[in-house]
């Protein structure tokens with residue numbers, strides 16, 4: 363399928379997303395930014411329209427669409443000047459549960475995530491002393507009899523943790539020195555954050571330059587039932603990577619949408635902005651060899667190949 367065909371395949375979805383986004387203009391986002399507030403109304407609207415559950419199979423209440431459909435939705439959100447960063451994780455973190463969770467876990471959580479009753483927005487991997495070096499993370503989940511695990515440690519840059527009901531958590535269950543491979547001995551859990559808050563889980567927001575609702579998360583003897591372990595104990599690194607692959611593709615599609623939005627804004631500005639008795643746009647078009655005109659044209663030329671790379675995904 364060509365990129366054009368793929369774009370057309372989702373034309374209806376793109377139109378509908380654009381209409382929804384039109385209800386959330388720049389002033390809405392600027393106000394949130396000033397107040398460092400979470401875009402609850404926007405996230406609720408996306409949830410009710412079913413966009414955050416497009417990747418969840420129909421049997422669990424989602425639309426059962428391909429990753430390229432989710433990419434089209436996020437691209438369109440950013441193209442409209444909105445921000446999917448408040449909720450995009452729900453699309454890809456869910457994949458860890460969908461691909462590696464048990465039938466019972468999927469039946470328990472996925473319908474509630476699809477309906478919006480529960481938000482799965484938090485993804486706890488990064489720690490202060492381990493970012494890209496994931497296998498060195500220190501948060502430890504110790505098996506406590508047959509009931510479950512006791513978790514101790516800390517995460518950082520955990521986006522949206524204050525606004526999520528569930529977290530996909532990566533923790534060590536075997537010390538790195540005792541694991542056969544450095545990527546062994548890590549396990550994934552689904553944490554019921556509502557139950558854990560005040561019972562071993564605390565969240566501390568971090569003030570950042572951009573409004574991304576990011577936090578530090580602390581675990582102090584937090585209990586996680588054994589039934590919340592996803593897949594096999596010790597195999598979590600592989601499960602997390604499969605979710606991250608989707609994350610990279612979806613965030614790349616947001617970047618394509620951002621590029622389209624910025625170019626539309628810049629070209630509109632150039633058409634109305636006059637200096638020295640001239641509009642900017644003819645000056646920019648006439649000055650293709652250098653300066654801003656060249657930059658803008660380069661951006662336009664670069665978008666489509668990038669969109670094609672993102673759109674090639676299934």
Ligand SMILES: Cc1cc2nc3c(=O)[nH]c(=O)nc-3n(C[C@H](O)[C@H](O)[C@H](O)COP(=O)(O)OP(=O)(O)OC[C@H]3O[C@@H](n4cnc5c(N)ncnc54)[C@H](O)[C@@H]3O)c2cc1C
Pocket residue numbers: 484485486487488489492493494495518519520521522574576
């Ligand atoms: C907007 C945003 C949202 C995020 N949300 C989440 C979230 O929800 N959950 C979560 O778990 N994390 C989140 N993160 C954290 C993100 O995943 C980490 O920032 C990322 O894994 C990199 O880790 P780090 O910042 O510790 O960088 P580092 O690991 O310190 O790496 C910094 C740079 O150094 C390079 N590098 C690393 N090791 C070496 C070496 N030995 N020699 C040379 N170069 C090296 C890396 O490639 C990288 O370019 C978020 C980050 C951002 C920016």
